[in-house]
Amino acid sequence: MPEMQMPTARTRVVREPDRAVYDREAVYQILDEGFLCHVGFVADGQPFVIPTSYGREGASLYLHGSAASRMLRQMREGVPVCITVTLLDGLLLVRSVFNHSMNYRSVVILGKAALVEDPKEKLAGLRALSEHILPGRWDQARQPSERELKVTSVLRVPIEEFSAKVRTGPPVDDADDYSFPTWAGVIPLEMKAGAPIDDQRLEPGRAVPEYVKNYSRKG
Amino acid sequence: MPEMQMPTARTRVVREPDRAVYDREAVYQILDEGFLCHVGFVADGQPFVIPTSYGREGASLYLHGSAASRMLRQMREGVPVCITVTLLDGLLLVRSVFNHSMNYRSVVILGKAALVEDPKEKLAGLRALSEHILPGRWDQARQPSERELKVTSVLRVPIEEFSAKVRTGPPVDDADDYSFPTWAGVIPLEMKAGAPIDDQRLEPGRAVPEYVKNYSRKG
Numbered sequence: 170m171p172e173m174q175m176p177t178a179r180t181r182v183v184r185e186p187d188r189a190v191y192d193r194e195a196v197y198q199i200l201d202e203g204f205l206c207h208v209g210f211v212a213d214g215q216p217f218v219i220p221t222s223y224g225r226e227g228a229s230l231y232l233h234g235s236a237a238s239r240m241l242r243q244m245r246e247g248v249p250v251c252i253t254v255t256l257l258d259g260l261l262l263v264r265s266v267f268n269h270s271m272n273y274r275s276v277v278i279l280g281k282a283a284l285v286e287d288p289k290e291k292l293a294g295l296r297a298l299s300e301h302i303l304p305g306r307w308d309q310a311r312q313p314s315e316r317e318l319k320v321t322s323v324l325r326v327p328i329e330e331f332s333a334k335v336r337t338g339p340p341v342d343d344a345d346d347y348s349f350p351t352w353a354g355v356i357p358l359e360m361k362a363g364a365p366i367d368d369q370r371l372e373p374g375r376a377v378p379e380y381v382k383n384y385s386r387k388g
Numbered sequence: 389m390p391e392m393q394m395p396t397a398r399t400r401v402v403r404e405p406d407r408a409v410y411d412r413e414a415v416y417q418i419l420d421e422g423f424l425c426h427v428g429f430v431a432d433g434q435p436f437v438i439p440t441s442y443g444r445e446g447a448s449l450y451l452h453g454s455a456a457s458r459m460l461r462q463m464r465e466g467v468p469v470c471i472t473v474t475l476l477d478g479l480l481l482v483r484s485v486f487n488h489s490m491n492y493r494s495v496v497i498l499g500k501a502a503l504v505e506d507p508k509e510k511l512a513g514l515r516a517l518s519e520h521i522l523p524g525r526w527d528q529a530r531q532p533s534e535r536e537l538k539v540t541s542v543l544r545v546p547i548e549e550f551s552a553k554v555r556t557g558p559p560v561d562d563a564d565d566y567s568f569p570t571w572a573g574v575i576p577l578e579m580k581a582g583a584p585i586d587d588q589r590l591e592p593g594r595a596v597p598e599y600v601k602n603y604s605r606k607g
Contacts, residue, residue: 179434183457183458184453184454184456184457184458205474205476207426207428207437207439207472207474208437209426209428209435209436209437209470210435211430211433211435214430214468215398215468215470215498216428216429216430216435216468216469216470217428217470217496217498218426218427218428218437218470218471218472218496219472219496220426220472220474220492220494222490234403235403237403238402238403239402239403249433249434249435250435251428251434251435251436251437252437253426253437253438253439255424255426255439257424257579260521260522260603262522262525262529262587262600263529263587264529264530265529265530265532265536266514266518266526266529266530266531266532266536267530267532267533267536267540269518269522269525269529271441273439275439277436277437277438279434279436295485299485299488302479303479303481303488303575306481306488307485309570309571310481310482310483310484310485310488310568310570311483311484311485311486311565311568311570312485313484313485313486314486317484317485317486321486339587339588340587342589346530347589347591348591349529349530350591350594351528351529351530351594352528352586352590352594352595352596352597352600353586353587353589353590353594354584354585354586354587354590354596354600355584355585355587356522356581356582356584356600356603357581357582357583357584357585358579358580358581358582359579359580359582360476360577360578360579360580361577361578361579361580362575362576362577363575363576363577363578364576365573365574365575365576366573366574366576367571367572367573368481368482368558368559368572368573368574369558370561370566370572371571371572371573372566372567372569375569375570375571375572376571377571377573378571381481381571381573381575384479384575
């Protein structure tokens with residue numbers, strides 16, 4: 170498939186264009202650190218934004234859910250969607266209220282979702298989702314049954330039309346403000362995993378696996 | 389203003405209705421723990437989903453941004469928007485791939501945004517945004533100038549038509565799966581603040597304030 174020239178008129182970052190990122194590998198890095206996206210679609214003229222998990226396999230994003238879900242039924246009709254992934258990295262405190270800001274990395278993907286009908290790709294898509302969220306887990310869990318696969322829909326969204334916006338680095342004040350008497354700096358923010366909690370019905374002797382013990386989204 | 393009966397047909401939770409929350413106070417609690425929302429709006433038939441911060445003041449959500457921003461210019465035309473706030477609380481690992489899940493709390497608000505024109509409400513909206521993200525900061529920073537207020541737009545979205553979806557508690561497996569030989573339990577997830585980092589140009593002797601030192605989103 171010939172690659173689209175990035176950005177398109179629809180994905181070009183207008184505000185703070187110095188924060189724009191159109192590089193595919195840089196976008197993949199953001200997508201791979203996150204696993205929660207917000208999916209936008211339109212029904213009866215009303216936009217809806219729904220959080221859901223995703224996996225990435227090459228230039229495809231996979232979403233899944235109940236075959237009965239309103240969102241998935243809408244999406245597989247081939248309506249335009251917007252998938253947004255946002256990572257928050259910190260609060261930037263400066264001297265002026267006005268220049269307070271945040272460090273973040275966000276990706277916006279425009280496109281259409283397609284229902285994955287091929288059973289092999291469907292299973293691979295589910296595996297990609299699982300391994301994206303928690304690498305190592307798929308092979309350690311009971312595999313999906315025919316019935317479970319039947320009630321699950323998998324959608325593929327091509328990563329074709331996209332852009333990212335990234336704000337990084339120290340806070341910045343107007344030259345005149347540096348002498349204003351207040352603290353300035355960064356409060357770093359990160360999605361962190363706490364200590365794993367055993368299921369109350371866990372059989373004795375089942376140790377916490379390594380992929381759970383050291384869970385982190387940083388690459 | 390007479391209160392809308394919740395849920396409406398558009399905000400009723402269809403999938404997993406036992407996870408639905410329509411109680412206003414419970415929804416406020418979720419909104420108050422978060423400060424990042426994803427705003428959905430439609431332009432030329434294409435949905436867009438953009439991350440931005442928000443503040444809450446009673447039954448109003450305030451958003452802000454550059455008066456030149458594409459999103460804000462769209463929104464202040466009174467187009468329908470969807471504002472979604474999602475808090476991730478944990479990964480649920482069970483025996484079957486199929487029953488893996490997450491604990492989360494999410495709020496969806498449908499409505500229309502209005503540009504705040506009254507200077508007093510505009511300043512109050514900006515203060516609400518600032519105090520929502522970082523309580524105590526507003527009074528410690530240099531106040532907005534006339535010029536800064538002019539290039540900033542503030543929008544108000546009424547919290548009228550909304551619903552929340554909440555998944556909490558331990559993981560659940562099918563009865564037959566409990567003997568499957570794998571670890572099961574919860575990986576708790578939380579947006580956490582790291583140690584504050586002084587701005588490189590901080591004047592000597594400016595200590596990190598309490599509201600920065602103990603920054604946490606938990607109420």
